[in-house]
Amino acid sequence: MCQSFKTLAKWSVDDYHRMIEAGILAEHHVELLSGEIVEMTPESPFRTVYGEGLANYLRIRLSDRAWIREARPITLANNDD
Structure with a gap:
């Protein structure tokens, strides 16, 4: 019996930003979380x-x-610890 394994690609912040610049993610509401591109629900x-x-x-x-900063993108340094 043959087993099928799926490997999840982990994306870097640079990869993610290049995809945004290329327009690949233009039609999606996404965030990069722990190397995974996660689709998010648009804000109501x-x-x-x-x-x-x-x-x-x-x-005030x-x-x-x-x-005070609200609803703006933020890029944090990677921490693999």
Whole structure:
């Protein structure tokens, strides 16, 4: 009996950014999580409004003590530990 094995390709941040630049992922809402490209549900209007309201509240409360950033992409250094 022959066994079939599937190997999951792990993508680097550079690979992911090149796919975005090439337009390969243009029609998809995706994120790169632990080397896997994961399709995400688009943000709902309710969540958008709620997120903006919370961010504005924090900006007022924290004024110059913190930088509030909402719903923007972020690239973190890889940590394989």
